[in-house]
Amino acid sequence: xxxxxxxxxxxxxxxxxxxxxxxxxxxxxxxxxxxxxxxxxxxxxxxxxxxxxxxxxxxxxxxxxxxxxxxxxxxxxxxxxxxxxxxxxxxxxxxxxxxxxxxxxxxxxxxxxxxx
Amino acid sequence: xxxxxxxxxxxxxxxxxxxxxxxxxxxxxxxxxxxxxxxxxxxxxxxxxxxxxxxxxxxxxxxxxxxxxxxxxxxxxxxxxxxxxxxxxxxxxxxxxxxxxxxxxxxxxxx
Numbered sequence: 317x318x319x320x321x322x323x324x325x326x327x328x329x330x331x332x333x334x335x336x337x338x339x340x341x342x343x344x345x346x347x348x349x350x351x352x353x354x355x356x357x358x359x360x361x362x363x364x365x366x367x368x369x370x371x372x373x374x375x376x377x378x379x380x381x382x383x384x385x386x387x388x389x390x391x392x393x394x395x396x397x398x399x400x401x402x403x404x405x406x407x408x409x410x411x412x413x414x415x416x417x418x419x420x421x422x423x424x425x426x427x428x429x430x431x432x
Numbered sequence: 433x434x435x436x437x438x439x440x441x442x443x444x445x446x447x448x449x450x451x452x453x454x455x456x457x458x459x460x461x462x463x464x465x466x467x468x469x470x471x472x473x474x475x476x477x478x479x480x481x482x483x484x485x486x487x488x489x490x491x492x493x494x495x496x497x498x499x500x501x502x503x504x505x506x507x508x509x510x511x512x513x514x515x516x517x518x519x520x521x522x523x524x525x526x527x528x529x530x531x532x533x534x535x536x537x538x539x540x541x542x543x
Contacts, residue, residue, distance in 0.1 A: 357535060358519070359533040406475050425474055
């Protein structure tokens, strides 16, 4: 089954304690992305990656890091989390092939992060 | 500034009562407009892509249309299982890998 998986699904942590949220896709997609979703603001892109070792900032990258060492994995790293990073996070992926059709992005199930 | 606005924020319908959700956009160059459905506690699920004004797509009780300034998601004779948040997003020229999302419309369909 084609899917994007994220772990953990729920996380409560304290300010300043480094954490990593993992993301993995089994569709051999080149493009992967992280979004955060906040009430009234919609989904906003944090970082994206066009392929292995190629990453770039989205609209709200401050306080986050990513890496893309393998095509299937795209972890999101919060080196020193703060309460304003409390949010719902989604990982997404899609193919960059010209004949892949519709720019359809596949989203993971989400990670709800609370930073106290 | 590129912007996507959805209205209404929330919509309550009786089963069978048709209605439309609106997505208006102000962007520098539209490459595509996307509709997603999001159920509570889940990631967005892709519904449609529209590329040019006048284009229409249909899936079961849903029909998406596109003009030069907005898109509509028409829901015909909705059922309770259509209850969800519907998200609109656009991709723009020069940033085709980024989706700009609206805040969504929460739809509740009551029996």
